[in-house]
Amino acid sequence: MNEAKTKALAHFERMHLIRAYEEKLVALQQAGTAAGTCTSVGQEAAAVGVVAALAPEDTILTNHRSAAHLLARGANPARMMAEVLGRATGYCKGKSGSLHISVKDLGVVLTSTIVGGELSLVTGVSLSKTMLHEPGITTVFFGDGASCEGIFHESLNLAALWKLPILYVAENNQWQAFVHRREAMAAEQVVAHAAPYGIPGRSVDGNDVEAVHAAARQAAEVVRTTQRPYLLEVLTYRLRGHFEPDDQAYVDREELARWQARDPIRLLADRLRERDGVEAHELALVAERARARIEDAAAFALASPMPDAAELTTDVYA
Amino acid sequence: MNEAKTKALAHFERMHLIRAYEEKLVALQQAGTAAGTCTSVGQEAAAVGVVAALAPEDTILTNHRSAAHLLARGANPARMMAEVLGRATGYCKGKSGSLHISVKDLGVVLTSTIVGGELSLVTGVSLSKTMLHEPGITTVFFGDGASCEGIFHESLNLAALWKLPILYVAENNQWQAFVHRREAMAAEQVVAHAAPYGIPGRSVDGNDVEAVHAAARQAAEVVRTTQRPYLLEVLTYRLRGHFEPDDQAYVDREELARWQARDPIRLLADRLRERDGVEAHELALVAERARARIEDAAAFALASPMPDAAELTTDVYA
Amino acid sequence: MPTLTVFEAIDAAIAEELARDERVLMFGEGVATKRADLVARFGAGRVRNTPLAEAVIAGTAAGAAATGLRPVIDLLFAPFMTYSMDAIVNSAGKLRYISGGQFRFPMVAMAMTGAGWTVGAQHNHNNEAWFVHSPGIKVVMPSTAADFKGLLKAAIRDDNPVVFFVDMALGHVRGEVPDGEHVVPLGKAAVLRRGRDVTLVSYAKTVQHCLDAAAELATRGVSAEVIDLRTLKPLDEEAILASVRRTGRLVVVHEASKLCGVGAEIAALAGEQAYAALKGPIRRLAGPDAPAPSSHALEQAFVPQAAAIVDAALSTMPSVVAEPALS
């Protein structure tokens, strides 16, 4: 099997795992078992393509829409689901819920649901790495909406001035909660803001996992060699609503349909079949395996205990 | 007398008034009579050139370094000095002090000493004008330092999206308190940030009052006709320290000397003599008149009463 | 009287005020999307979506308020107000004073908070005390649909910046709302239940917990008075003091953390100005000095519940049960 195909299949499996995870949470939410979440449905290629380009010693910061980043990094879906369900076995003991899951052991640190929080923290994380002579770069995922918060610019400016090796990844999914990007962002693309700071950047088709991956590898390489920031914009689309449940009544049907036709998983499946000659049933098997793993995860989460009431006031002070 | 000369002489007189005002406050501060202030020494051309390009119905927002803007707009130096000295006759009854003098009657509103405060307020002021169908545009003065605060970008983005007729005037005086612009601002010029928002802009020699004035007239015209924002950057230099007293020990002597040689008042004096044939003693008379006005202003301020203790809790709630 | 949910009462207040006064407008992230009916009725200029930028949203409101408009902004969740603090505190709260009275700031900043949605500490933080502590700002936090409507209308008509908190857990709670023009003045508490033995003071969702506790206390022969503050600033000191001077006992209850919270203010007020009437120690029941947890079980434990209020009330009465040993 050639390398591209092997990699593509790995991407495919990871993307399915993410999709299955999100769909399971949607089902649990609809059944009244889980609270709402911000799903990453439609953005799997962005997450998988970028995270696969990172090294184990690299650090990641992410936001409210983090499931794909976490799973791409290898987080255990069982502990993630347990967290979403508020269980003691969750990555954060149930104190976080879905919106700010961090997994320090995997280098996914300081997840914040304050839009822009990740951008204010990333400079410090990168500074630590630099000053403590730790290997690796720091990657931060943020949305097009976050690029409208002033902190985005404060972060870029500081990273440029202090020469911080940060890979900024703007996931431009065309939506900022219930507002279309067009209505909230005067710039056509997030990446337009990089040049004035002297920060290199580019944008890439975010629904093509191989394109994302190639661009991310190149971007990460620039960050590693220059020890300076880089801004990669991943153009994609939020296929579900902002936060479950969301009927998407405010979404333009045609636009949605256009992007649904470019579902990153479907695009990759087509390519695997057409370019790499993978049989449809093989692909179906992969999907099945992912779903089974997620069913196990959900079972674990649902069987896990709630945190003890004493946990209410632990972990406040060090 | 030709129009250019008449105008230049008016500029010259205004600039001298500002310089005399600031120098008097420095003297009072050194004598222990006044608290410290942020002087606009060296930036008189920027203020006079822009403000002279505005119409009476236009509104101005400014910041901690506002004396030049206020005096260029026709504020009474006596009431300004009274304010700085904390007197009841000050424009703000002594409650402001030097750092946030507003003069609503002159259209100089909501002055804030929070760097960036003016940028967060200007969009609302402009929105009012637009929605209440009031004539005129809104101008906001801010420093290169303010352009490093995230609010600068939030303001530009909103102004672009909501089509607000705002003239943004960045006074790039190379300093952000005790930090050189180079050390704090990755972009070479503030104006570089306008284009991504689709906002037109340009930068101009801020020590040449005629160049500033021409650029400001053109910029204001663009704002008036397009009813959209424009960013004008005025490149100048803070010739004194950040806040009196300040020995400027941290300032590069050569850079300072270079800019001192380009003192905007001296540049204009040279031009008036060389181009317009004004005699040196005529210019000296103008300067003398300005100083005399300021002496009167200081006398008024010093003779003014302190506010009554009851004022401590008035003007808190409407 | 029609019955409305709290969210409906809020919607009604906004629609009525937009209709009443042309200078009123509303904006925020998703405001136009979520209130498409108001956009249709009042035009896109008066009901606007904004970028994701709470600092400039609040700053724009302050600037607009000072120059003739009467903006209402939706800041979504209270923790997001951390981005708006300069505009609310330094500008809207102080520039009237700083300018010697040249400007006024008729604006309302709305935000949700409180346990109930398991959204965790970055969506749920009862930070109302910050604004009570800050000068020039009024603070409202109602508990009933009628008050949500009447107080929001009053807030929009007030010439000062008003921070208006919506306890998330109350959004779908129904209540009777008087027909027609219904304006509840800012600064007036409501006595929801009369009593002789102890005063329970609260606001927002824990008002109901106090009413439940009062019912339980009645079965034990204790007559509790329940005061719903409704407005946290200006605080209705008279109503509180009148009640405490009558009952001689005070329990203050809220979900916000105890330290320097509104409960501290009320307890201090009683200790200063109703000292002579006090018959027992003052009690505060409040959220712990901890961020709000997400997990439902913990989230509920965060909020003072009726049983704890009953215990606290009884502990103010040495005659009923012994006072707990002081450490």
Added chain:
Amino acid sequence: MPTLTVFEAIDAAIAEELARDERVLMFGEGVATKRADLVARFGAGRVRNTPLAEAVIAGTAAGAAATGLRPVIDLLFAPFMTYSMDAIVNSAGKLRYISGGQFRFPMVAMAMTGAGWTVGAQHNHNNEAWFVHSPGIKVVMPSTAADFKGLLKAAIRDDNPVVFFVDMALGHVRGEVPDGEHVVPLGKAAVLRRGRDVTLVSYAKTVQHCLDAAAELATRGVSAEVIDLRTLKPLDEEAILASVRRTGRLVVVHEASKLCGVGAEIAALAGEQAYAALKGPIRRLAGPDAPAPSSHALEQAFVPQAAAIVDAALSTMPSVVAEPALS
């Protein structure tokens, strides 16, 4: 013992901690310019100027603290912290909890405030109560040079975010500072004067006003105890309660506004846990619910002075003077 000004004591603490622990670094607007000596000694990496951007300054500190460094940031003046609230409150204060204890935030955020420089309400706002009210954060506000040094050192060594306030008026005040390693533990109040009749609790510049008042009270036969809180969070509840239980009378004094201030917390504490020992009403003396004025005359009137403290103390003692009529 050498005599240092408060500013010198702060400088010494920072220099010593930079020397002691490589992970300590300091940054902020003008920090490197103003501390060029430290740049020379410790390198440009550890003492840095920043852009004018308080949000990312504080966020960077939080991010760095969570990942191995121990940053000290200078936010200059307390009102500028309005730009840093997300980083301090939502990140540094909550992410330890939210993450289930995965991170800790050993960082110090310094800011100046208080009357004395006539700089007005956007440089002078005693907002320490905001941080006392917010979970996960410690708050320090010393009054003597020795404590500035010792508490700043302790704050830098603490594994939690500490907000460290410097009352501007104290900057040039001299005091003896013990030689050598001098660390004052967080959370311990200091009893500066022993007394029997009334407890005066304060912090920062008004501590001296309390000492002056105590001296005056002594001449009138009243023995006042003076407690300097030094740390506002964790609050030394034991020290306060022990004193109040002994004297039976409490006056709390600070410059910050009264509503939901630290004084409210202390008064509430006494009303709850020292009620049985109270012999008279509690008194709070605080700044008004108004922004700080610039004009020197008004600015001084903002701050509770010794004479008012004397009156307040006497008013807690009906035996000495009549209690003022309660409205």
